[in-house]
């Protein structure tokens with residue numbers, strides 16, 4: 001439903017987006033990750049028609065973005081970076097204004113405005129000027145305008161930025177509910193958000209696509225995937241762990257007493273480890289199997305850090 005072919009964007013000589021190609025289909029909730037300046041916002045701006053590509057081609061709903069910009073923009077809801085809005089308007093005035101721009105009328109308009117106000121929980125600030133609202137509420141006003149016309153495609157540039165933990169949770173739930181029959185592309189710096197909300201992860205770095213797969217596949221790339229981490233109550237001889245089948249290496253933090261056993265190719269090592277602990281009567285008070293560490297795998301993919 002979204003086809004992106006060889007998309008690039010140059011600002012002068014600087015290549016912000018470098019030959020990106022990917023497809024996105026209905027039901028995809030894509031987490032768009034990358035370090036600062038990776039090209040996420042620039043890509044989103046091109047997908048929404050706010051920025052013209054230097055080269056490449058975008059097709060959305062069987063239309064070319066270049067030729068059918070207006071029809072495509074009707075199908076897209078976009079929360080730009082920083083959620084800009086007219087600061088002197090109240091959220092209610094702003095949503096009425098956006099509803100008019102989107103061509104909503106009569107009862108339908110009223111119903112949609114009331115629905116989104118409830119969905120993003122704006123009731124308490126409806127009549128305050130947007131410029132006086134907290135960052136979190138400004139973000140929610142931005143989200144409300146993005147979903148007001150019930151678009152098929154939602155492109156959200158850091159929707160949870162500036163929200164408190166409760167609001168973050170609420171916005172993630174909202175995205176999950178909205179995502180059932182839509183395409184959602186959401187950029188974030190919060191790695192855990194991707195596993196909580198998305199069924200697909202795209203990582204870009206220096207304008208290039210470095211990873212495109214499921215959150216589980218991302219975790220499986222981590223050197224800590226299925227690693228066994230345990231805590232020793234007091235220092236002991238742990239060298240025997242390295243002899244166990246499937247154990248590749250061992251990390252030992254002597255200060256905290258934490259030991260992590262890395263596996264060979266994600267082997268299941270837990271039973272060998274627990275047997276060994278029993279045999280040697282090691283003073284282990286906590287033990288768990290790791291899912292993989294997102295921060296480490298993100299660094300590895302974006303900076304080429306060795307596993």
Ligand SMILES: Nc1ncnc2c1ncn2[C@@H]1O[C@H](COP(=O)(O)OP(=O)(O)OP(=O)(O)O)[C@@H](O)[C@H]1O
Nearest residue numbers: 011014016034035036037038039040041042043081
């Ligand atoms: N209008 C512009 N003129 C010149 N350079 C620009 C312009 N817009 C973006 N850039 C540059 O392009 C690169 C990509 O920027 P972009 O905003 O897309 O990154 P990002 O991945 O969204 O970063 P962040 O996570 O910090 O928001 C950056 O180096 C940025 O400085």
